[in-house]
Amino acid sequence: MEANGSQPVSGGSVAIADASDLAVQIRHLNYYFGQGELRKQALFDISLDFPRGQIAIITGPSGSGKTTFLSLIGALRTLHEGSLKVMGRELVGMSNSQLVEVRRGIGFIFQAHNLFESLTASQNVEMAVELMGGFGSKRAQAIAVLKQLGLENRVDYKPNSLSGGQKQRVAIARALVNQPQLILADEPTAALDKQSGRDVVNLMQQLAREQQCTILMVTHDNRILDVADRIINLVDGHLESDTSMKEFVTAHDPKNLDPRMFML
């Protein structure tokens, strides 16, 4: 299945929903790096809808613009062309300070855990709670979410005394503690071994179900594709394909050899 981006697609088995049910709505989005002669287009006319509660995996070769795409949805860059609505708020034309406001409603998970070595697991999570002003309850909230992620015995440990998987789970706890409606994850399993990676995505899947939050994940990790409701493939800044999990598996069935599988 091919989608050239001019048609809005919500993909897979999920029916096209009305705008209020959409976590993210993208129309004719273009993005450029650089200025003047050095200006280079990174994304070309992308149109996509992500309904609430959906888990979407964005794949593509290096340099295909998938990370840029994620950072735009995360309100980390100022936008000029097209339309990009996150939780109903138009990001195109927003000022920096308004973008910061939007970011507070998004949970970010990065390839590296990016935890402060000087803070305990709980304090790292509390930093996120403080953003929303929950000073009185911050410790309780942090402990609750760490417990949910199976870290109740590691609450007061500093990152140095945690394993890679545990650190990434603390980072996830930090992203989840404010119960965001949208979670953006960039290669969350890249630094983890197979089992830890599996645990992490299972947790994310479970949370998406329980809290009806939308997860957009950039990954090269084929082992975790099965958690996705939908797989989006970007190539050179163009939307190459947008398929449901089932279709993706069929298309990539070894019996039906498709050269694209080697890009994953």
Add this chain to the structure above:
Amino acid sequence: MSFLKHTPLAWLNLTHDRRRLLTSLGGVAFAVLLIFMFNGFKNALYDSQVQLLQLLNADIIIINTQKNNMFVPEPFARRRLYQARAFDGVEDAYPLYINTANWKNAETRTTRPIRVLAFNPQDSVLRIPEVQSQVSKLQAPETVLVDLQSRPELGPITPGVETELGDRRVRVVGNYSLGTDFASGNGNLIMSDQNYLRYFSQVNPEDEERDLSTADIGLVKVAEGADAERIAATLSENLPKDVKVLTLEGFVQQEFTYWQENTNIGFVFSLLTAMAFIVGVILVYQILYTDVSDHWAEYATLKAMGYRNFFLLGVVLQEATILSLLGFIPGFCISVLLYNATADATGLLMRMTVDRALSTLVATFVMCLISGAIAVRKVQATDPAEVFG
């Protein structure tokens, strides 16, 4: 106070790595120490010049019009003091004689110039208790009190030592503590006016003869409750113009101003202090910059989460403040020790006053803030979008 409820990120980041914290504090303390020492030397040079003057037991000072600093040896006629006594409100007026003589080291037999202060033992000229209690001993011929803080080149100066002063026998009968200055040479001797006559009325033909008809400094005491400034003005108006009348503060200030305006002491030490300050700024900047660049991804993540630049500026400035306060304490303590050591070694007046400590604390704080302000630009430039990928 939402400030206190925040996770103390600045404090925790600074204290996380103990070894680095100690190195950082060492750096700040060193800069503080440099500032203290250079300022200390500057102040010592100024303070030392006026310490004797501040101990004069007088409200008003009469000197030769040409004597605009203590190096000028011009005396004035002693009868001006008798004239001064006739004025209303003047209780007493007495002379202080100053001269320089060669002191022979009792051990090595080498001679060193030394300043001699002489006065009538009946007059309370110096407000030094040790001098006041021993002044009666000076009535014996050829006796002196020697300053304990004189240069060690003078040799033994304990009471009982006998040596030579200006080729004439002299006996030490006591000690006191004052300190040297530029004009005093190797130290200060105190003797009676009668002994002064013995040593200085018959000198070599090339030296100027002195007797008690001319004085170097005239000390005027005013009656209790009288206005010294007004009386000084009256005296100044009515006494002949070969003398200058100043209040004691005015006299001290004249000396101070002379050293400030006619020497490079101020400039040299202010320059050194400024350099120490800049070294401090660079050191602290280096510390803060390293913290920011080592935690670049974490700070960028905070920005991605929705923390504003303002918050991160706060973290860096808090770190700067903590460094300045924690670094100041050891810097101050070591400086106090070094002040004492320097004072012992040189006889210079290294004085640590509350004012000077506070102004250095403020300078340290400003130093760290400047570094913080430069390092902060690194945080502001942190692009949260770059944490992706």
